[in-house]
Amino acid sequence: MIEIKDLHKSYKTGSNSLHVLKGINFSVAEGELVSIMGSSGSGKSTLLNILGMLDEADSGTYTLDGVPIKNLNEKIAARYRNKFLGFIFQSFNLISYKSAVDNVALPLYYQGLKRKERMDRAMAYLEKVGLTDWAQHLPNELSGGQKQRVAIARALASDPKVLLADEPTGALDTKTSYEVMDLIQKINEEGRTILIVTHEHDIAEMTKRIVNLKDGVIIDDNKVDQIKALQYV
Amino acid sequence: MFDLERWEEIFDTIRKNKLRTFLTGLSVASGIFILVVLLGIGEGMRNGISKEFEGDAANILYIWTGPTSVEHKGLNPGRIIRLRNSDFQTISQKYEDDLEFRSSVYRIWNGMVTYKKESGSYRVEGVLPDYQFLENSSMVKGRYLNYTDHENYEKVVVIGNRVSNDLFKGAEPIGKYIEVSGINFKVVGVFTDPGGEREENRVYVPLSTGQRVFNGSNYINNMAFTLEKADNFEAALAASNKFSAEIDQFLKEQHVVAPEDTRAITINNSLENAKRFYDLMDMIKFFFWGVGICTIIAGIVGVSNIMLIIVKERTREIGVRKALGAEPLSIVGMVLHESIFVTAIAGLIGLISSLALLELVGPIIETEFIANPAVDFRVALTTVIILIVAGALAGFFPAYRAARIKPIVALRDE
Numbered sequence: 141m142i143e144i145k146d147l148h149k150s151y152k153t154g155s156n157s158l159h160v161l162k163g164i165n166f167s168v169a170e171g172e173l174v175s176i177m178g179s180s181g182s183g184k185s186t187l188l189n190i191l192g193m194l195d196e197a198d199s200g201t202y203t204l205d206g207v208p209i210k211n212l213n214e215k216i217a218a219r220y221r222n223k224f225l226g227f228i229f230q231s232f233n234l235i236s237y238k239s240a241v242d243n244v245a246l247p248l249y250y251q252g253l254k255r256k257e258r259m260d261r262a263m264a265y266l267e268k269v270g271l272t273d274w275a276q277h278l279p280n281e282l283s284g285g286q287k288q289r290v291a292i293a294r295a296l297a298s299d300p301k302v303l304l305a306d307e308p309t310g311a312l313d314t315k316t317s318y319e320v321m322d323l324i325q326k327i328n329e330e331g332r333t334i335l336i337v338t339h340e341h342d343i344a345e346m347t348k349r350i351v352n353l354k355d356g357v358i359i360d361d362n363k364v365d366q367i368k369a370l371q372y373v
Numbered sequence: 374m375f376d377l378e379r380w381e382e383i384f385d386t387i388r389k390n391k392l393r394t395f396l397t398g399l400s401v402a403s404g405i406f407i408l409v410v411l412l413g414i415g416e417g418m419r420n421g422i423s424k425e426f427e428g429d430a431a432n433i434l435y436i437w438t439g440p441t442s443v444e445h446k447g448l449n450p451g452r453i454i455r456l457r458n459s460d461f462q463t464i465s466q467k468y469e470d471d472l473e474f475r476s477s478v479y480r481i482w483n484g485m486v487t488y489k490k491e492s493g494s495y496r497v498e499g500v501l502p503d504y505q506f507l508e509n510s511s512m513v514k515g516r517y518l519n520y521t522d523h524e525n526y527e528k529v530v531v532i533g534n535r536v537s538n539d540l541f542k543g544a545e546p547i548g549k550y551i552e553v554s555g556i557n558f559k560v561v562g563v564f565t566d567p568g569g570e571r572e573e574n575r576v577y578v579p580l581s582t583g584q585r586v587f588n589g590s591n592y593i594n595n596m597a598f599t600l601e602k603a604d605n606f607e608a609a610l611a612a613s614n615k616f617s618a619e620i621d622q623f624l625k626e627q628h629v630v631a632p633e634d635t636r637a638i639t640i641n642n643s644l645e646n647a648k649r650f651y652d653l654m655d656m657i658k659f660f661f662w663g664v665g666i667c668t669i670i671a672g673i674v675g676v677s678n679i680m681l682i683i684v685k686e687r688t689r690e691i692g693v694r695k696a697l698g699a700e701p702l703s704i705v706g707m708v709l710h711e712s713i714f715v716t717a718i719a720g721l722i723g724l725i726s727s728l729a730l731l732e733l734v735g736p737i738i739e740t741e742f743i744a745n746p747a748v749d750f751r752v753a754l755t756t757v758i759i760l761i762v763a764g765a766l767a768g769f770f771p772a773y774r775a776a777r778i779k780p781i782v783a784l785r786d787e
Contacts (some may be wrong), residue, residue: 191422194696194781214701216776222698233693233784237389253382298698 141302141333142168142191147200148343149186160186162195162356168335173328175336176342178353181286185306186338187353192304193217194227205301222250226295230307232287234279240290241266245296252358263292269323285316292323296332301325303334309343321369322348342367383711393686397679397712401760403674405723406730408665409753413731417738417746419654431509432602432609434617435641436624437595445631454628454637454640458584458591464620465599471616473601476501477593479583487552489541495536497553497576499583505602507597508566508622513537515547515562522561522579528586530558533573537563553578556586613644637749665756672760677767680712684771691775692783701776708772709765716764720757728753 150160160183178184189195190202193209202209204224212220226247227233234243244262253261266275269289279287288308295303305324309317323344328334328348336347342352344350344371351361387394432481438454461477477500483591484497504510505517513534522529530551537546550557558578566572581588600613617640622632630637691704735746775783 182647190782192696194784195779218695218698218700221696229784233696235690235693237386241383246694247697249378249382250694250700250703252378255378290485294697 141170141172141205142235143201143203144336145201147190147202148198149183149190150198151193160356164200164275164356164358166361167360168333168352170333171328171331172349173325173334173347174349175184175338175347176350176351176353177344179338179339182341182353182354183356184337184339185351186307188335190334191302192227193221215315218250220246222298224281224301226298226300226303228288228291228295228303228305228308229330230310232279232284232291232311234287234290234294237277239276239278240271240282243279243290244294244297251298262293262297264280265297267289268296269293283316284312285319288312288316288320288341292327298325301333303332305334305336307338308336309338309340315373317343318369318372322373325366325369337349379706379710380708384716386707386711387715391528392714393683397676397683397715397764398670398722400675400679401719401764402723402726404668404675404760405539405720405753406727407758408668408672408756409724409727409748410669410730411661411665411746412752413727413735413746414743414747415657417735417743420656420746421744422650422654422657430646432599432613433643434598434600434613435595435643436597436620436638437641438628438638439636441630441634441637442654443631443634443637445634446628448631453508454517454598454630454691456593456624458593459517460624460627461593461596464527464596464623468598471600474503474506475596475598476504477580477596478504479516479580479587479589479592480594480781481554481578481587481589484576485552485554485555486536486540488549491540491542493536493539493577494553495574497578497589499580499581499589500577501580504577505564506595507599508568508572510564510566510572513563513565515560517562518577518579523581526585528556528558528582529561529579531562531564531577532560533575535563535573536784538578547616553589569619599700610644610648613642617642617686647779668723669756669759673767676716676760676764680764680768681771683712683773684708684768688775688778688783692778692780695776696784697778704773705769708768708775712768713761715762720760724753724757 144164144166147161147164150157150159154175164187176184176187184193190197191214196212204220207220209220213318235246238246241259241262245258246264248258248261263275266272269292271286271289273283273287279290282290308324309320312320313364324334324336325346336343338344345364345367347364348366349361349363350361374570389609436456438456441450441452441454443446444450456477458477461475461530465472465475479499481497481499484495486493486495486497488516500522501520502517502519510517515531518529521527530553532551540546540551541549546560546563549560551560553576584591598616600609600616602609621638621640624630624638625632625634627639687708694704696702717736731746731748738746
């Protein structure tokens with residue numbers, strides 16, 4: 141599903157150049173649940189952003205679902221993001237003036253679906269994350285866990301190939317974190333490919349594979365026995 | 374533009390950001406409102422002032438004579454110059470095509486006017502029918518003098534409103550006979566004059582009758598002319614100056630007066646005076662336009678400011694939208710669509726409410742110097758469009774920049 145070869149990325153800050161990713165080779169098969177770990181500054185978020193086409197690599201190749209991702213202009217990048225990827229952010233990034241269901245329906249608007257169909261699909265995904273009753277509420281009327289579940293429903297709405305989650309539990313307490321992880325595990329079990337960036341070991345252990353990043357290189361990449369989040373909920 | 378889905382998205386945004394929409398709208402609406410009200414009052418002042426000055430036909434030329442003050446061709450100064458019917462006829466014929474109205478005036482001195490027991494001393498003049506238009510008189514009752522009266526030496530008279538009130542005390546004057554310096558004249562009309570009481574204090578008889586009955590021979594005291602309307606003020610002024618110079622020369626030759634003698638023959642060109650008044654009107658116009666343009670600039674700055682803030686505020690939202698698959702153009706389109714829609718609606722609200730205000734309050738604030746405050750609708754509409762374009766431009770650049778920011782940067786924006 142994801143194929144990365146010799147990926148480099150550096151940031152220029154004034155006269156200094158910070159080499160963040162120093163040759164990443166990495167691949168993800170369909171249906172995997174992978175966590176990318178590392179301390180801050182290890183380059184894990186940068187890697188995720190490049191995977192999410194939110195940022196561009198300096199060199200190296202990136203293939204997503206057989207499509208080479210290179211020399212993207214903004215328009216095509218936007219189209220690919222809409223078609224291939226679903227994002228889950230640490231700070232949820234819901235649009236504050238839109239209700240839960242309208243937030244979920246937003247990627248479908250950019251797919252050009254009619255309003256009625258958008259609403260039906262969005263409601264279906266809200267039901268999936270257990271928030272049917274909260275559909276008409278604004279994000280600031282929801283708890284953190286509920287917001288993240290709305291965000292997950294939104295990420296799923298466009299039926300993407302890959303879900304990319306950047307510290308999805310970073311802003312949540314432990315119990316809520318496990319609830320969210322339980323939801324993510326269930327989505328994975330339906331066959332969806334999911335990548336999670338985290339620095340929390342307990343969260344990482346709930347995935348099926350842990351990739352450790354340090355100073356811009358992968359230091360180890362192991363399949364692990366998944367711990368079910370459900371048992372903590 | 375006609376994408377229904379887009380409109381829904383815009384309305385959704387507007388509905389859920391009422392304060393922001395309200396503030397944008399307020400700055401646009403108040404800018405338009407102030408501008409239109411100012412222009413309206415400016416127009417009202419122009420109307421008011423021009424009404425003040427419209428007592429007499431604005432481009433009138435008066436000619437009268439006096440004693441000579443300069444020796445000329447062996448003739449002593451102090452010689453009395455008197456105009457004759459022939460002077461008037463010559464000028465009338467020579468400038469037939471240029472003149473709009475013309476009349477000569479024979480003044481009857483010691484004009485005692487009596488009706489039954491009432492009597493008074495009024496200014497009595499023999500005039501031609503055109504004199505009505507030269508004085509801007511309009512009839513309250515009956516008719517003015519006409520050429521038949523003139524040709525037949527009719528003993529008829531038109532009297533001013535004031536004279537009618539003095540002598541007839543409200544009774545019907547038409548058809549009654551009044552004595553003018555001991556001779557009976559029949560009243561055929563009562564006139565009113567925008568110059569007010571002073572000019573309604575007059576009595577007019579046909580010129581020919583006046584000259585014959587009061588021993589005027591073929592003498593006249595003064596002449597009045599108006600020229601045909603010109604396209605603009607400058608042309609009117611040039612024409613009347615030329616006319617004035619030519620008849621001045623003609624009359625001085627006829628009466629053997631030195632060219633430099635201004636007391637013997639005087640020509641009062643009211644247009645020359647009117648120029649000062651027109652200058653004043655222009656000043657008022659420029660002033661209000663100046664204020665109006667400053668208001669518009671303030672409005673544009675206000676709208677631009679709000680647009681900048683809105684886009685800044687929405688940077689993160691733009692990042693989210695881009696992460697969800699919004700193309701840059703759709704972002705710019707969304708921001709512009711919303712801003713144009715809001716400014717257009719607000720502009721029209723400001724326009725309509727200010728026009729309504731002028732319409733409602735206009736009659737109440739009418740004074741000597743403000744009359745019929747109104748504004749050219751096209752001018753007002755143009756300013757609305759200018760504001761909309763300015764708002765759109767002001768929104769475009771930050772929106773364009775925001776749409777070009779990488780979503781990762783926009784998402785980091787707190």
